[in-house]
Amino acid sequence: MQGSIRTRTASAVIAVAVITALLVGACGTKEKGGSKNAAHKTISYWSSWRVGEPQQKIFADAIAAYQQSSGVTVDVRWLGRDYPNAVKNAGAVGKAPDVYDSASDHISDFRTHGLVADLSGMTATAVPNESAKIGDVLPASVQKASSDDAGLAMIPYTLISSGIWYDAATHPEWADSPPATFDDLLASAQKIKAAGRPPFAQDGTVNGYNAYWIYWLLMRYGGPGTLAALGKSPDGWEAPAVLSAAKDVERLVKAGVFEPDYMATKYPAAQNQWAGRQEDLIINGTWLSSETAPQQASGFQARMFQFPAVTGGKNSVEVGALGWSVNPKSPNLDAAKSFLAFLMKKEYMGRISSEALNISSRSDVPAPSILLSAQKAIIGATSVQVTDDGASNLYSGWWNDVFLPLDDQLFSGKITAEEFVSTGKSKTAAYH
């Protein structure tokens, strides 16, 4: 009797072990690539787009054409926005895809996980059936936004920037001559306020959107690197540009140019109000027009201008990019690179502009009219920074726990510019 129980127990233990092994195995991803048959290679690509999105359709068409012309099979997974965890987890067990979607603000995270191959050499690669090389069609500013210290981290396909949005139907005068300086911007806002409307919409419950103001003023007074320096060490706070920028935020807040109780406005109420012409201006990213399209009043012409200059300041342009990175441990590096070169064809990059309504990374593909001025600024930029000066990505803990809460205090008028600087310095010291 006992013997039979033991046997059964043993079987049960084995069964459990087998099931556990199967479950653990099933959690992993199937190993791709590394096929010994050189004639028929398979590369894997994990995408941030979901089936049905314009980008997915464009890339699916490109993949089909690439497979036909190269004989390489692309095993694609449309994972959606949560793809970074899937890529990192698969990378941890040596099963990362050969190619995956990345973004300029994700490079350092993927780099930490050893998942970023240096693609610098690809700038000399010709785009298939075109005379141009990849390096020729990607402006220097765009290449910089797609790189980190270790080289070109991704081949970009879409550019992101930020600035101040308005409705060109209401303010046609800004199409050619937007407010040139921050003082001009404040003066324009005061004029709108005097006419009885709140000039600026602000979804104040999104601290990252509130931080657009201090970020841009820091870029204008101190140039790229000024904001990142604040997260790096307390010394960064001593730069005179920091106090100047904070003082302008204070001036903006004191001018009362936002909608009433803006700090309590839940996203996306304020941007929808702007689209409904309740306010005239809003600071936001290049995606704002497509995000608010259904709410835009009839005849609304969303346009964006660059953040205005300050006297004696710097004039950099924000360039963020979405692109494709390659796993350095991929057994199919060459095929992966040839796939990326194929995706860069004008045929597909043109559709990024015409169908996805984004700024394509290729300088020879005109952006949709809404974003034309942003593209012009990016191509002509002599100095660039990535979104948030990279601080939200490089020092994310500090960004969420120190900088954004402190900026919210400044931006809601609870503290002065001087308090912002002194508290920022001491809190950054305490954080490190």
Added chain:
Amino acid sequence: MTRAVAGVRGERDRIYLPYLLPALLIYTVLFVAPAVVTIWYSFTDWAGLGTEPRYTGLANYRRMLTDTVFLTAFRNTLILVVIGGALVFGLTFLSMVVLREMRGRAFVRSMLFVPSILSPIAIGTAIGFLLNPDGALNRLLRDAGLRSLARPWLGPDLIFKCIIAALVWIATGFYVAIMMSRVDAIPEELYETARLAGANRLEQFRHITFPLSRDALATGAVLWVIGAVKTFEIVIAFTGTAGTPPIQARSAAVQQYLSVTGGVSGTPQLGSAAAIGVVMFLLTAVLVVALRRLLRSEAVEL
């Protein structure tokens, strides 16, 4: 005789073992091992799978003691557990007094339960509609001539109070359901006798309902503590995911989430997230043990 019993018992215990083993194994693999691993990671600085954890000893814990952001999140969690709990159970007791004899009580109970089954995403959308500066609530107040009562509800100063109110609104129906099922089992004769003796509703509650539902209260209170320490989605429903929740509104679980994800676009800090998890577990354990002692009573046999 004693030896014989011991022998039989020993044999019986040995027979249990093989039956227990598969469950024990699954429990160990799926729960105990990850828990132990989590404790280990709480002593490291780790950016997640694919990177090497760096042993940092007690640094994550030491940091928590001085980190004003974590301390605020921890204090908020305690406020949710204690003040939220007092409100939830206060309202539950009130329902126990009122609902027992009320007409249509089954309907009222169902209505009270509805918030517990709503999806937090739906609640999040409704919150924007209701509580924005020009949302339904402020408009209603202005239209009713109560302009002075209109507030920036979702601003940094008020949002946490609104979160407590929402949590109480969501949870109360659940605890009313638990407690009322116990109250329903109390024989009606006891109340009749009490009424004949001249006891009013409050006295009936104090001398009959409360003592006879104490065991359900103990269970309910433990469930509340376990749930409230983990308060997460309601905060996100209020603050949205476009930014990171303001410090004033963060619970320990929200702070842990920010460490796990690195915020909107950051590198995860899984070591400190693990340490927060360990502290939350200890808080739950301490509170549950304390509650069990406080509410310990012999179950009354009816």
